[in-house]
Amino acid sequence: MNNQIKYLVIILMSCFFASPIAAQETLKENWDAQKIKGARHLPYPSYSGFPFLTDTWLPGKIEFSDGEIADSLFLRYSSYKDELVYFNQTNSAQILIDKASLKGFSFVDQNGISRMFRKQYFDGFIKGDRYFEVLADGETDLLAYRNVELTSTSPYKDESGTLKNMTYTNEYQFYFYSPENGYTLVRLNNNALLSKFKESDQKPIKKILRKSRVRVTGEESLIFAWKIIKKEGFKINF
Amino acid sequence: MKKITSILLLMIVVCISGYAQKESGPAIYTDRNTYVGGEILLAKIFVPETNSSRIIYLDLVNQFGTQITGASLEIRDKQANGYLQLPDSLSSGIYMVRTYQKHTARKIKALREIWISNRFDGLEKTSQINRIENLIPIGEKETNRIELEGFETKYPSNKPVTTNLKIAKTLLDSIDGDLLISVAQTNLSFDPGAFWVQNNQAAEGMIEKKGVIISGIVTDRKTSELAANITVYLTIPDSIPGFQYYRTQTDGRFYFLLDRYYGSVQAVVQCFGNTPDQRLKIKLDDFFAESGSAPKFRQEPISENFRNSVTQDIEAVTFQKVFGQRKSDLLPAPSVSLETYPYYGKASNTADPQLFIDLPNFTEISRELLPGVKFRNYNNEPSLQVLNNPMRNYFNEMPLLLIDGIPVRDLNLIKGMGTADIDRVDICQSERFYGDLQFPGVVAIYTTKADYSMLPESDQLIRLKLETIQEPAKLAEPILPEPTVPDLRQVLYWAPSAKPAETLPIAFSTSSVLGQYKLLVKGRLKDGTLIYTEKQFEVK
Structure with missing residues (x-):
């Protein structure tokens, strides 16, 4: 009897699922998604240091300028050229995604931390669109421009024994940004951070930071300090 | 047993009610x-x-x-x-x-x-x-x-x-x-x-979740079989042309989504054989039921x-x-964000032949006005090459050649084009990618007439007026x-x-x-x- 019921259930299920299965068409995945536009990425000259933000391809997603998202891409941010490179598996090619076509991108780094980059117009020295990493967002954002410069250094020999005198150097820059007031550069120390506030606010902020045992010495402490200050309602004096 | 029977009955009722809902x-x-x-x-x-x-x-x-x-x-x-x-x-x-x-x-x-x-x-x-x-x-x-x-x-x-x-x-x-x-x-x-x-x-078909979908089928003219692995292109000619592609699978079918267009648009659907002697036929599905x-x-x-x-x-x-x-x-x-630059990328050079002396053919135009473009017509066998600027050499393959945004492969179509026929020429001197498509340089010619009359009629090319979302x-x-x-x-x-x-x-x-x-x-x-x-x- 139990078997009969089982058969009945199977027949019923197959009847009701048959039509949707028949209706499915053989379609390629993401056939209607926006296509990525770009040019072939050519390898950078080999010097000491590292021109990319991460040393491996990391899974991430990009946001096109119209807001459409493309995910499951292998991404790598070139700090040296401020460009985003993705690996196209079909063509086995490293492709430099056109900056004009993007609004931003994000990926999860080797430590499992999600990192979000946003394309913004920078009106300071060397004007133009730049990718900024959003360290903290809100009314005022804390942004990082992960810049790497090719600088000269004392001569050294690379792995193949060639004598070289250039190196990729991290020149990260941190900014407070608000759409109304623009950018203001902040350095990684307590005094630099305090100088971004009104004089009347500096003393209470100093007190809060001391109470919270925060001293700005690096990127993490800057983010932490800013979050505490923001929570107390202090505003950046642009 | 009673319990099982009532569950079965419930299932039947649920299924029937599901069907009843679909009927509205x-x-x-x-x-x-x-x-x-x-x-x-x-x-x-x-x-x-x-x-x-x-x-x-x-x-x-x-x-x-x-x-x-x-x-x-x-x-x-x-x-x-x-x-x-x-x-x-x-x-x-x-x-x-x-x-x-x-x-x-x-x-x-x-x-x-x-x-x-x-x-x-x-x-x-x-x-x-x-x-x-x-x-x-x-x-x-x-x-x-x-x-x-x-x-x-x-x-x-x-x-x-x-x-x-x-x-x-x-x-x-x-x-x-x-x-x-x-x-x-x-x-x-x-x-x-x-x-x-x-x-x-x-049976139900594909849901047009995002917009109007146009579809069709590609067959091999010689064998009359469904053509797999064929890239079908849809171009909507404009000053910034709209472009989509679809690579057919074993069913020979292709689909294009028109989600950002309103009113009537001119479109060209075309495909090229994977080998020079492969002849294909495109057939579009009926737009209306x-x-x-x-x-x-x-x-x-x-x-x-x-x-x-x-x-x-x-x-x-x-x-x-x-x-x-x-x-x-x-x-x-409704305002929709169409592309701000062409799918083949921002031109590294743009030439307007009208600003220069009259040149009788494309060989002369390429020689005089188009930097990094080599168009030759020896023994009536035209060839076209574009400079790969980052590598400082010429691509061996033929670049993507466009007339009014529509891809063409027959160089004979452009060899006779002189100053009077060309409004502007965009050149991309690098290897460009659009999705999975790879272009060894781009030469995009925009004609003065812009009527696409140069495109030869064939089974592989359909010119049509598409009624997209009504204004x-x-x-x-x-x-x-x-x-x-x-x-x-x-x-x-x-x-x-x-x-x-x-x-x-x-x-x-x-x-x-x-x-x-x-x-x-x-x-x-x-x-x-x-x-x-x-x-x-x-x-x-």
Whole structure:
């Protein structure tokens, strides 16, 4: 009897699922998604240091300028050229995604931390669109421009024994940004951070930071300090 | 055992109720029931709750099921508004306005009978009228919870009319979406039906979730087999051309999504063989749903009243044409972000040959004006190469060559192009990628004519005019006629998306066309019930 019921259930299920299965068409995945536009990425000259933000391809997603998202891409941010490179598996090619076509991108780094980059117009020295990493967002954002410069250094020999005198150097820059007031550069120390506030606010902020045992010495402490200050309602004096 | 039986019964009930839910179809309303060829038909569609498509189709078919004209409309808040331009050449008779979604078109369509008269032969040759029978009528419920405040039964011609629509609070809360309010001349001797054509056994197709989808199939001309692994291109020529591609699978099918276009667009669908001797054939699927079997008709004699009314309609429309009175105005299409630069990338160089001395052919133009472009025509065998600027050498492969944004491979098409033929040339001197497509440099020629006449007709290339999402339209504001020119409007008010409120003011003016008119309010309740209220009045 139990078997009969089982058969009945199977027949019923197959009847009701048959039509949707028949209706499915053989379609390629993401056939209607926006296509990525770009040019072939050519390898950078080999010097000491590292021109990319991460040393491996990391899974991430990009946001096109119209807001459409493309995910499951292998991404790598070139700090040296401020460009985003993705690996196209079909063509086995490293492709430099056109900056004009993007609004931003994000990926999860080797430590499992999600990192979000946003394309913004920078009106300071060397004007133009730049990718900024959003360290903290809100009314005022804390942004990082992960810049790497090719600088000269004392001569050294690379792995193949060639004598070289250039190196990729991290020149990260941190900014407070608000759409109304623009950018203001902040350095990684307590005094630099305090100088971004009104004089009347500096003393209470100093007190809060001391109470919270925060001293700005690096990127993490800057983010932490800013979050505490923001929570107390202090505003950046642009 | 009892428990198992009751579970089974429950399953059956759930499944049956699921099917019952699928059966509810769209409902369609038109501004009038009788038209004259050349007029515009305004339509309002209520889309079923279970809908997930962005597009619904509206088309006109004759009694034999032949599709005459149609449009694809955008669904907003489970409703759609649109119009059809009725061709001038239609012969007098019964026609059907259909509405359906492509994915369920075989399963369910709603259709509404209308009468269309030919301006030139009227009803002289007609004594019988065909009426649809044996179809499921779309049920509507008349409500008395919508009232018209201070509405008269008679109004003089060419006078303003104002009234307030009062909706009971209890009804207001249960209305789903917007209301249709219309005031139009009515033909009392013709009461058309609205029906659903259903076939629950039919399979569903692809849902147009994002926009209009055009599809087709590629076959190999030699073997007549479905062609797999063929890249099919869709180009919408423009100053920044729209472009899509689809690589066919074993079923030979391709699909393109048109989600950012409104109105008519010129398009080119093409494909190239994977080998030089491979010949292919592209066939596009019908844009509108297949006609299916025509409904059954019964014949009714034409009444004298109907005949007189039709004659009056023809006169009104003829004079409207004479005096250039429009029925509807197009509204600006919703703004959509189209591409800001071409799919092949920003040009590394752009040349405008018109700014230089006249050059007779493309060899001369490339030599004199196009940096990094090598076009040679030795022994009548043209070749084209582009400089790969980052690598400082020329690509070995032929670059992507475009004429007005349309990819071409035959270099003979451009060899004769001189200064007079070319508006501008964009060059990309690097290896470009668009999705999975790889272009070893790009040469994009924009012609002065921009009429795509250079493209050779073939089985591998289809030039077509695509009717994408219809641009919204509204009833034209009456242009105050000169005292000697009569106002010949037969539709006095058309508000297809009136937001329900306890009091809705309605203001319109009567025209010079005398006769019986109807103020109609149509809507849908949250439980799917279609409701209406109507009030008849006479313009004297």
